[in-house]
Amino acid sequence: MNSKVINTNTKLKVRVKKMEQNEKRWRKKTYSPNACYSRTVKLCKAIREGKNVAEDITKIEPYLKNYCKERRETMQEQLCFRTEDFVNPQDALYEISPTMKKYWDSVYPLLETPESKYMALLRFVNAYQKCLGIPHTESIHILKEIGWTPTDIMATYLDGRFGDRLFPLSPDVVAKAVQEDMDTAVHLMEREGHDGLFTHGYSMYHQFWWIDFMYLFVKYEDRTFLTTQHKSKRLCKHCGEILEKLEQGAAKHEDAEVGTDLPDFSIFDGVTLVQKHLLASAAGQRLCKGNDRGYYVMSYHVVDEQHGYGAALCFNALLKGPEYYNKETTVREVCFYRFDYFMPFDYVPESWRCSPTELPEDFVRKAYRSFCKLAGLEKKK
DSSP states (O other), X not given: OOHHHHHHHHHHHHHHHHHHHHHHHHHHHHTOHHHHXXXXXXXXXXXXXXXXXXXXXXXXXXXHHHHHHHHHHHHTTXXXXXXXXXXXXXXXXXXXXXXXXXXXXXXXXXXXXXXXHHHHHHHHHHHHHHHHOOOHHHHHHHHHHTTOOHHHHHHHHHHHHTSOOOSOOOHHHHHHHHHHOHHHHHHXXXXXXXXXXXXXXXXXXXXXXXXXXXXXXXXXXXXXHHHSOOSOHHHHHHHHHHHHHHHHOSOOOOOOOOOSSOOOGGGGTTOEEEHHHHHHHHHHHTOEESOSSSSEEEEEEEEETTTTEEEEEEEEEEEOSGGGTTOEEEEEEEEEEEOSSOOOOSSOOTTTEEOGGGSOHHHHHHHHHHHHHHHTOTTOO
């Protein structure tokens, strides 16, 4: 072959390779995770404001395709739903982005471990909640349609109650799953036979909490399990305690006069909380955590169990260990609620929530003072 032809071919190959490298660098820079994230956040904000985003979706699709490609690669290592400590706003675009719909429609069969299914569920519903303001009770139907089962939902809740989960799940979503698969729900009150759902085991604490949930929140009426003579003395004792609560009856709700000059709780919106001060203040006030068993703290509650009143200061997850004393987080919301039987939750059930005007004024003011102390705002009132 002519040397000139060989030389020309070599130069052409070098040029093509250089062009490919330049395109790769350009694509990496243009479709970087940060670029995709910031564009998606702006898009979600526009959706919440009721704007027409059809054109914006078309523009962002290339970013989302690149994002999903990277997610599939990390999914092969079972890492994409476990290693991040934030929700991805891209997941909230399922109903309007063809790319995100295609991605999520294919996810469930690829998740090989129970925990990966549970984390995917938590990330999805919390993305909808945080980015679009859509509660778990409304977004969960999407996951049910593409593979997730009532058993997955119940196991997600129990698995997250005792471990390192960063994101909560609405108890109302779990209660609905109980109604849809009562056989599994009743079986979960037993200790045995759950190895397929919980890789790290189903402990006595899981069991006791589920019994509480079934009888005090779901209000399961069949008391056979509670009156059975179980082999475990601790289980018999716990069942007796639940029976006693049920026999004492629900909290005694009282009609409250509408407060005319209630405190402004908007001062807590987005407030920064410091771990050391937050935990010390909560301990000094003897406040109730939303979850006392997990690695993280996500809420503190002021509660009147006798009358069934509650108020919660909810914030992004914060590790409880003393070595994290200087870590900071931000407030997500303040919410008020009524209940029949108190159970601590990091995600206050939608079915419990109420306006502060529906509760006694002195209780609302007590909650305000308490939350001011937690946030370090008592001197700024």
